[in-house]
Each structure stands twice: as C-alpha cells, then as structure tokens.
Amino acid sequence: MKKANITIKDIAKELGVSPSTVSRALKDHPDIGEETKRQINDLAKRLNYQPNTVALSLRQSKTNTLGVIIPEIAHFFFSAVISGIEDIAHDAGYHVIITQSNESFEREVMNTKALFNSRVDGILMSVSRETENYEHLQSLLDYDIPLVFFDRIIDSLNACKVIVNDEQGAYEATTHLIEQGCYRIAHLAGPQNLAISKNRLNGYKAALADNRYMIDDNLIKVCGLGTFEEAESITNEILEYRFPPDAIFANNDVAAYGAMMAIRKKKLRIPEDIAIVGFSNWRFSSLIQPALSSVTQPGFKMGQEATRLLMKQINKGEDEESITETISLKTNLVVRESSKKI
Amino acid sequence: MKKANITIKDIAKELGVSPSTVSRALKDHPDIGEETKRQINDLAKRLNYQPNTVALSLRQSKTNTLGVIIPEIAHFFFSAVISGIEDIAHDAGYHVIITQSNESFEREVMNTKALFNSRVDGILMSVSRETENYEHLQSLLDYDIPLVFFDRIIDSLNACKVIVNDEQGAYEATTHLIEQGCYRIAHLAGPQNLAISKNRLNGYKAALADNRYMIDDNLIKVCGLGTFEEAESITNEILEYRFPPDAIFANNDVAAYGAMMAIRKKKLRIPEDIAIVGFSNWRFSSLIQPALSSVTQPGFKMGQEATRLLMKQINKGEDEESITETISLKTNLVVRESSKKI
DNA sequence: TTTTTTACCGCAATCGGTTGCGCAATCGTT
DNA sequence: AACGATTGCGCAACCGATTGCGGTAAAAAA
Known part of the structure; x- marks a missing residue:
C-alpha cells in the first residue's frame, strides 16, 4: 500500500x-x-x-543544486575532485548533479544545455579533450550562471578557475631529474589545446633553460590519446634514437607507466638507465615497481576550493561586481624509486 | 549585462x-x-x-532525476558504477544526483531524506559499512519510491538488487589456489554485516569443503576497516603461526595488497611461498609486481544494469505489480603472477 | 438565410509552497 | 466609551508551464 x-x-x-x-x-x-x-x-x-523542494525551487528560482561536467567519472583524479565537491556542497545544503562528457565535445555541449535547463545554481567544469569552441561556455556567462573551471580550464574565458600549479610542478620534476644527473630528458606531453598540458611543457622547458640544457624538439612527443599503449609505442620510438634519453618526464602517470613498459621490454633498467617521473600521483603509482615518482595533484582539495569559489559567486548580491578569481594549488613532487639515482 | x-x-x-x-x-x-x-x-x-524544467517537474510530479547513494566516490569500483549509471540515465533523459555516505550511517540517512525531498524519480544505492538499521530504506519502499540496491545490498528488503556472484567468484578463486597445490589457504574477510563479504566467505568455505579441505577458523580473519595497513598487520599475525598459510584469498584487492606488503617484508616469495588472489580487479592490480590475480567485478555493467532495472520500475504503470528482480552478474577470475605456481 | 461544423485560441485551474496585504477580534489606553 | 494598537489568520497573487473546457468567428452545409 x-x-x-x-x-x-x-x-x-x-x-x-x-x-x-x-x-x-x-x-x-x-x-x-x-x-x-x-x-x-x-x-x-x-x-x-x-x-516539496521542487515547489520551493520554482517559487524562489533557486534549486540548491550544482552541476558538474567532467570528461570521465571513473578516473582517480576526477573522482577525487567530485568527492571534494560533494563534501563542500553537502555542508552548504546543495545537491550535486554529475554529468560526463566522455571527452566528447558534442556531449559536453548537451550536458551544458541540460544543466542550464535544470536551472542549477552553478556549474563546475573541466573541459573535454575535444573542446576548442567555447560558445556554450560563453553562453553560460552571458546568462550570469556562476561558473568555475577546474583543472582543464579555458584561459580566455572570464570566469573563476582552480588549477594546480602545473608549470611549477613540471619545473620541479624536471629539475629533480637534472639533479639526479640526467643529461637527455625527454617529455611525453599531453594534447596542446589543454592549458594544463601546455603549462607542464613550459615548466619542463623552463627547467631545462635555467640549467642551460638544450631543448631538443625530438625529445618532446605529444601523446594525444592518453592511453598507456600510446605512450608505450611512442617511448619505443624515442628509445630507437641514436642518442636516446636517460630520463623521461611524462605528462601524467598513465603515460609514465606506458614508458616504463617500453623500457622494461627493452631490458633497460629504471632508474639506472632511464629515470622516470610522472604527473598526478595516482594511487597505483606508489604500488607499482619500481614505485613511480610523481607530482601530486590534490584532487579532493581542488574540488573543495572550486566549490567554495562557486558558493561565493552564488551568494554574492545581484549588483556586486562579478568575481573572477583564480586559485592555484601547490603541487608536491613525491620522489620514489623510479627516479632516485643518487 | x-x-x-x-x-x-x-x-x-x-x-x-x-x-x-x-x-x-x-x-x-x-x-x-x-x-x-x-x-x-x-x-x-x-x-x-x-x-524551465523545474516548473515541469512540479506540474508533472516527475523530476527526471535519479539519486545515488554510495559510501565513497573516489573509489575505483564505485566510480565505475556511477559511470555506468550516468551512461544509461543520460540516454533515457535523466539526471543523476550523487551523494556519498562516507561509510557513515547517519549521513546515509540524511542523504536518503534529502533525495526523497528532492522528489527524485528513483534511487540507486549501496549501503554503508555501518548500516544495520533499515528504517530509512523501508520508508522509501513504503512511499513506493523505485529503489535498486547494488553491490552492498540488504537481503531482507523487498527491492531490486544487482550484485555480482560473489560466492561463485570466491569459490573459483579458492579453487584456483587449491589447483595450484596450496594446502593452507587463509582468507582476509570483510565486515560480516555486508552480504558481499559474507558471500565471499561462503564461497571460500564451499570451495574448501568441496575439496575436502579442513576449514580452520584461525585462517579466517576479518578486516573491518578496509585499509591496506590493517590487512598488512593482520597478515603479519597469521604469518607468525606455527603453521602459516601457503596462500591467501583476500576479500578485496586493497587487503591483498596489504598482505603482499607483509609477505614481502618477511622476505617470503610470492607466489612460491605464499600465493595471493584478491577480489575486484582494480586498475592497479595488473600494474603492481607481482601482478595480482583477482576476481573481476564489472562495475560499469553493474551501474548499467541497476539503472535499467530502475527505469523499468519507474516506467511501470501505477497498478502493475511491483518488480523485485535480482540480477547477479558473472565474475571472472583473472590469473596473474601472484598465484601462478604451476 | 439559417444552421452546423470546423479552425483557433483564451480562461482558469493546477502542481506545492510563499508572502504582501487586509480584515476582524481582542486588548489597552485615555 | 471611544479609539488606536496588537494579535492571529485568510485571500489571492505568484513562480512557469500544462490542459480541459468553452467561446467566437469564419467556412461549410442545409
């Protein structure tokens, strides 16, 4: 009954x-x-x-709901971010609607519209790999929807952003490899339309330059797909060089893992022959052997900070100046066996 | 403007x-x-x-929104489930609200109420470790809210359930260890108020019994917290026995990993001295060394199936009999180095 | 020309809760 | 006793969209 x-x-x-x-x-x-x-x-x-909160939402034009658009949920970093988002949102009495773009631009646009129609009070997002057109995002801004980007941000848009200091992290990782006595340091880069990938590449270059190392474009390879198989085959190419690298700094841990596979299959030693540092410090990085050095990316905290920023926007008065803060979280290099030569 | x-x-x-x-x-x-x-x-x-979908929701008493309550988002298995949920829900035109209980009973109850007040069209949930009182869940059923449990289900409640065949998976894992010539097989069990843990323990026992092995209660240890440190210290205890085990079947991969740490620190070899099989087949399991044998738990598919079941309930007519199907997904033992003795 | 049909469109109630305003009854004051 | 103040509550509009019912005009049929 x-x-x-x-x-x-x-x-x-x-x-x-x-x-x-x-x-x-x-x-x-x-x-x-x-x-x-x-x-x-x-x-x-x-x-x-x-x-009935639906009736309330209609009356007060306020749903107490936040929308989140991310490329992929089943991904350690992003799920950590969501967890941070939910943590803050819950305490503020907000619900969190999750949508994933699956790295598809089309789906990202659909999700943006759907969240808009649901009248969410704000949106947190990390753009897809494919995103190169920003109309759907600009449209949100035009309607004054509070919007905060995290991790995969769009630099040119006038909105709040939360990032990790990718450049600094990459700089430290590269410097660390230099300090370990490496001379030819390769970089497995990410897709260059993403600011994070570009920044990491810049950090790598800056570290080389500051130490008067040559920047050899042959040692910089873009891994567009982000799978470890791709990184493995690209690393294979590099290893065939007449003067192969003695260290690799990878744009993320999955790529680093692919590189490790390639190196191991060539019977080279890590870190003696080739040292490796990844980026993100995923859970598995400490568990594999040799344990992978990596730059910690504080996902949970990023989710929290992004949500706090969003709350600030939501709660500001109609007439107040709109906020466009950018928070840059500190990364932290975790040195493990894969790069410890001395 | x-x-x-x-x-x-x-x-x-x-x-x-x-x-x-x-x-x-x-x-x-x-x-x-x-x-x-x-x-x-x-x-x-x-x-x-x-x-304005809010107005529509009010008018039609239908929000086109599903609620999800899980213990933890930043967890490989659960995030895979969410991904599967979002996949099906999106295609059906539904939004997904995620809430996490953080393994807290109190918070689970709060989330349940909050989703109810939001008038979600249905709820998908996996209960917390602490949940031993089911009033809040029974209440949802009383109000005829479509409800589907997945993974961490409550057997006694009259609702739809999606599980993996835990008992069968545990049975196969244990049988595999027996076939590898192991004689004393220990089990790191999970909290016994969760049906999944109980079922895995039963599968373990059944395999032993079917092979005329003694069931030694000293070899069955409950890991209540679920951290790998806990599993490590419990494994340490077991290894001190006069007759230590020559194989360990763990309730999940994290516990298996903890066991591996303990074994390695005692300078024992895996799998020669002690073979190990985990459960869940998380991503890191194939990456660690030795690679961990594990029972695959199809998280994405579980999310999909659970959502399909929920849709069926939501779309059934007022007067039709309510559905209480239980879907049991097949597990799949992936044998890797950690248990391959022959 | 009168009646019936048809094409088009508006009124008003509804979903569930909120809120400005007004009204009646009671109370207190001079 | 007369009048202003206070207490306690209801009316009705509103949020945005939907929908049963009814109405008016022009077109078709008688």
Missing part, C-alpha cells in the same frame, strides 16, 4: 486552517498563535510531512 | 497571444494555426527560449 506524499494543504484541511497559516507555522512565523503552531507542528510530524 | 531567462509568457506578450497558445504551438498541437505556430517558433528560437 503506497503512502501518499502529504502536502501543506492536507495539513491545512485536517486542521481547518489555511495553507498560509500552515506554511507560517512551520517556519515559526510570529504572526501565528502558539496553540495553532503546536497543533500544526504535531500533525506535520505525525504525518511525516516533507516539504 | 545579464541576459534574462525568458519564459513562455514573454513570448506570449511579445506576440499578443496567450501563454497557452505558446505552449501548444511549441509542442505542435493541432489546435494552433500554422502561421501562429511559425511566429511563435521563430521568436522562441530567436530568444533562445529554454523551458
């Missing part, structure tokens, strides 16, 4: 008062008499009255 | 017709004249009219 959802009107009818009185009584409005309040509250409790 | 959200009334006013006419025109109702329809559709497109 299905229990019916009871409404404010049911309570009103039962007690012979008007719905407005019930509404006010439930929120302890001073206009309502003590005795009436008591009766209404008692009955509400007895019937297990639960306010 | 903020663009305003335009409504059906704006269009109506602009064209000097009534809102009802606009509504009908936009959905191609035969009552509306061709010329009027054209004008309305044109203007709607020009103004980029987007229907």
Whole structure:
C-alpha cells in the first residue's frame, strides 16, 4: 500500500486552517498563535510531512543544486575532485548533479544545455579533450550562471578557475631529474589545446633553460590519446634514437607507466638507465615497481576550493561586481624509486 | 549585462497571444494555426527560449532525476558504477544526483531524506559499512519510491538488487589456489554485516569443503576497516603461526595488497611461498609486481544494469505489480603472477 | 438565410509552497 | 466609551508551464 506524499494543504484541511497559516507555522512565523503552531507542528510530524523542494525551487528560482561536467567519472583524479565537491556542497545544503562528457565535445555541449535547463545554481567544469569552441561556455556567462573551471580550464574565458600549479610542478620534476644527473630528458606531453598540458611543457622547458640544457624538439612527443599503449609505442620510438634519453618526464602517470613498459621490454633498467617521473600521483603509482615518482595533484582539495569559489559567486548580491578569481594549488613532487639515482 | 531567462509568457506578450497558445504551438498541437505556430517558433528560437524544467517537474510530479547513494566516490569500483549509471540515465533523459555516505550511517540517512525531498524519480544505492538499521530504506519502499540496491545490498528488503556472484567468484578463486597445490589457504574477510563479504566467505568455505579441505577458523580473519595497513598487520599475525598459510584469498584487492606488503617484508616469495588472489580487479592490480590475480567485478555493467532495472520500475504503470528482480552478474577470475605456481 | 461544423485560441485551474496585504477580534489606553 | 494598537489568520497573487473546457468567428452545409 503506497503512502501518499502529504502536502501543506492536507495539513491545512485536517486542521481547518489555511495553507498560509500552515506554511507560517512551520517556519515559526510570529504572526501565528502558539496553540495553532503546536497543533500544526504535531500533525506535520505525525504525518511525516516533507516539504516539496521542487515547489520551493520554482517559487524562489533557486534549486540548491550544482552541476558538474567532467570528461570521465571513473578516473582517480576526477573522482577525487567530485568527492571534494560533494563534501563542500553537502555542508552548504546543495545537491550535486554529475554529468560526463566522455571527452566528447558534442556531449559536453548537451550536458551544458541540460544543466542550464535544470536551472542549477552553478556549474563546475573541466573541459573535454575535444573542446576548442567555447560558445556554450560563453553562453553560460552571458546568462550570469556562476561558473568555475577546474583543472582543464579555458584561459580566455572570464570566469573563476582552480588549477594546480602545473608549470611549477613540471619545473620541479624536471629539475629533480637534472639533479639526479640526467643529461637527455625527454617529455611525453599531453594534447596542446589543454592549458594544463601546455603549462607542464613550459615548466619542463623552463627547467631545462635555467640549467642551460638544450631543448631538443625530438625529445618532446605529444601523446594525444592518453592511453598507456600510446605512450608505450611512442617511448619505443624515442628509445630507437641514436642518442636516446636517460630520463623521461611524462605528462601524467598513465603515460609514465606506458614508458616504463617500453623500457622494461627493452631490458633497460629504471632508474639506472632511464629515470622516470610522472604527473598526478595516482594511487597505483606508489604500488607499482619500481614505485613511480610523481607530482601530486590534490584532487579532493581542488574540488573543495572550486566549490567554495562557486558558493561565493552564488551568494554574492545581484549588483556586486562579478568575481573572477583564480586559485592555484601547490603541487608536491613525491620522489620514489623510479627516479632516485643518487 | 545579464541576459534574462525568458519564459513562455514573454513570448506570449511579445506576440499578443496567450501563454497557452505558446505552449501548444511549441509542442505542435493541432489546435494552433500554422502561421501562429511559425511566429511563435521563430521568436522562441530567436530568444533562445529554454523551458524551465523545474516548473515541469512540479506540474508533472516527475523530476527526471535519479539519486545515488554510495559510501565513497573516489573509489575505483564505485566510480565505475556511477559511470555506468550516468551512461544509461543520460540516454533515457535523466539526471543523476550523487551523494556519498562516507561509510557513515547517519549521513546515509540524511542523504536518503534529502533525495526523497528532492522528489527524485528513483534511487540507486549501496549501503554503508555501518548500516544495520533499515528504517530509512523501508520508508522509501513504503512511499513506493523505485529503489535498486547494488553491490552492498540488504537481503531482507523487498527491492531490486544487482550484485555480482560473489560466492561463485570466491569459490573459483579458492579453487584456483587449491589447483595450484596450496594446502593452507587463509582468507582476509570483510565486515560480516555486508552480504558481499559474507558471500565471499561462503564461497571460500564451499570451495574448501568441496575439496575436502579442513576449514580452520584461525585462517579466517576479518578486516573491518578496509585499509591496506590493517590487512598488512593482520597478515603479519597469521604469518607468525606455527603453521602459516601457503596462500591467501583476500576479500578485496586493497587487503591483498596489504598482505603482499607483509609477505614481502618477511622476505617470503610470492607466489612460491605464499600465493595471493584478491577480489575486484582494480586498475592497479595488473600494474603492481607481482601482478595480482583477482576476481573481476564489472562495475560499469553493474551501474548499467541497476539503472535499467530502475527505469523499468519507474516506467511501470501505477497498478502493475511491483518488480523485485535480482540480477547477479558473472565474475571472472583473472590469473596473474601472484598465484601462478604451476 | 439559417444552421452546423470546423479552425483557433483564451480562461482558469493546477502542481506545492510563499508572502504582501487586509480584515476582524481582542486588548489597552485615555 | 471611544479609539488606536496588537494579535492571529485568510485571500489571492505568484513562480512557469500544462490542459480541459468553452467561446467566437469564419467556412461549410442545409
């Protein structure tokens, strides 16, 4: 037997008062008499009255819901970010709607529209690999939808952003390899339309330059797909060079892992023959052998910070200046066996 | 300059017709004249009219939203499930609200209530480790909220369930260890209030029994916390036995990894001295060394199946019999180095 | 020309809750 | 006793879209 959802009107009818009185009584409005309040509250409790948040959302043009658009949920970094988002959002009384683009531009646009139509109070997003057209994002800004980018941001858009200091992290990783005595350091780069990949490449170059190393374009290879098989085959190519590298700094841990596979199959030693540093410090990085050195990317914290920024935007007054803060989180190089030569 | 959200009334006013006419025109109702329809559709497109789904939800008592309650988002298995959920839900035009209980009973109850108040059309959930009281879940059933449990199910509740065949998977894993010539097989079990842990333990016992092995309670240890440190210290205890085991079947891969750490620190060899099989086949399992044998748990598929079941419930008629199907997905033992003795 | 049909469109209620305003009854004051 | 103040509550509009029903005009049939 299905229990019916009871409404404010049911309570009103039962007690012979008007719905407005019930509404006010439930929120302890001073206009309502003590005795009436008591009766209404008692009955509400007895019937297990639960306010319909949909009606509230309509009335107040506020859904208490945040939308999230990410490339992929089943990914350690992004799921850590979501967890951070949910953490802050929950405490602020917000729900979180998750959508994934699966790295597809088309789907990213669909999700953007869908979230807009759902009238979410704000959107957190990390763009797909394919995204090179920003109309759908600009449109959100035009409608004044609070928007915060994280990790995969769009530099040219006038919105809040939370990133890790990719350049600094890459710089430290590369410097570390130099300090270990490596002379030819290769870089497995990411797709260059993503700012994060570009920044990591820049950090790598800056470290080389600061140490008066030559920058050899043959040692910089873009891995567009992001699979470890791709990184493995690209590493294979590099290893065939007449002067192969003695170190590899990879754009992420998966690529680093692919490189390790290629190196191992060639019977070369890590780190003696080739040292390796990855980026992101995924969970598996500490578990594989040799344990992979990597640059920690604080996903959970990124989710928290992004959500805090979003809250700030949502709660600001109509007339106040719009906020366009950018938060840059510190990375942290974790040195493990894969790069410890000395 | 903020663009305003335009409504059906704006269009109506602009064209000097009534809102009802606009509504009908936009959905191609035969009552509306061709010329009027054209004008309305044109203007709607020009103004980029987007229907307010909140209003629709209120009107139709249907939010096109699913709620998900899981213990932890940043967890490979669960994020794979979410991905599967989102996959099916998206195609069916549903949004997905994610909440995490962080293994806290209290928070699970809060999330349940919050989703109920949001009037989600259905709920998918995997209970927390702490959950031993089911009132909040029974309450959902009382209100006829479509509900599907996955992975961490509650056997006694009359709802749809999607699980993997834990017992069968554990049985195969244990049998595999027996076939490898192991004589004393230990089991790192999970918290026994979770059906999945109980089932895996049962599978382990059944395999032993079917092969006329003694069941030694000293070789069955519960890891309640689920951290690898815990598993490591418990394994240490076992290894101190006068007759230590020559194989370990762990309730999950993290526990298996903890066992590997303990074994390695004692300078024992894997699999020669002690063979190991885990459960879940997380991503890192194939990457660590020795590669960990494990029972694959199809998370993505589980999410898909659970969502399909939920859709079936949501779309069934008022009067039709309620559905309480249970789907059991096949597991698959992946044998790797950690258990390959012969 | 009168009646019936048909094509088109608007009124008003509805979903569930909120809120400005007004009204009646009681209370206090001079 | 008369009048202003206070208390306690209801009316009705509103948020945005949908929909049953009814109405008016022109077109078709009688």
